[in-house]
Amino acid sequence: MPNLWEKHVVPRLIKFTCSQPAVMKDRSKIVPKAQGHVLELGCGGGINLQFYDREKVTKLTGIDPSAELLDYTRKEAANLGFDMDILDGVGEAMPFADNSFDTLLTTFTLCSVQDGKQVLKEMRRVLKPGGKILFLEHGRAPDEGPEKWQRRIEPMWKHIAGGCHLHRPVASLFTKEGFALQDNHGHYTPKTPRWLGWMEYGEARPL
Known part of the structure; x- marks a missing residue:
């Protein structure tokens, strides 16, 4: 059962940090590529809704384990x-x-799931043949300095930020589970500590 911090503070913290201008700019690059019947994994907060191209999306489904964040999603929808x-x-x-x-x-979302490999297996299962995964995630930095600090800070950070893993890789998580990456990009978010600011976005398709 979630404690008071996880129930009342973490949802607000997530919604605030994940809707900063630099993050919203990255969202605007990836979300409009969604098409057909779309599943948004980790839809809590409803932050992506403004970026969908409604002419491309025939149906939208969202899933999230946080009741509080889902309330935000319903209001935004x-x-x-x-x-x-x-x-x-x-x-x-x-x-x-x-x-x-x-x-x-x-x-x-992939930063905070319990079992990243299992999530990708499920994503592969529910994806139609020829379908695609669009992702925007923060994760393991490619440079030694920030990566070292991520390893040091992560044990404490997970307790503060709802189970978020600073040091979880993004690209290799997909490739190790049999996905091919297309148009993959990575960068450090401006005005953000580098141990927190490594972002990757792109497209993954099952091999």
Whole structure:
């Protein structure tokens, strides 16, 4: 059962930090590429809704384990007039049939899941043949200095930030699980500590 910090502070912290201008700029580059029946994994907060191209998206489904963040999503969907199926659930065991979605979108979610490999297996399962995964994630920095600090800070950081892993790799997580990366980009977020600011975004397709 979540403690008071996880229930009341973490959702607000996530919504605030994940909607900073530099982060929103990255979101605007990846979210509009979603098309067809879209599943947003970690949809809590509703931050991505403003960036979807409604002419491309035929149906939108979202899943997140945080009841508090899902409340934000429902409010944002209502404000934008966005018809969206919103479910409480985790990425390791998604309540969807095989081959259900044309696009899967994950933004700042793979860092906090319990089992990244299992989540990718589930993503592969629910993705239609020829479908794609769009991702925007922060993770393990490619440079020795920031990477060293990530390893040092992560044990404490996970308790503060809802289980967020600073040191979890992004690109290699996909490639090791049999996905090919396309149009993959990485950079440090301006005006952010480098141990926190390494971002990667792109597209992954099952091999």
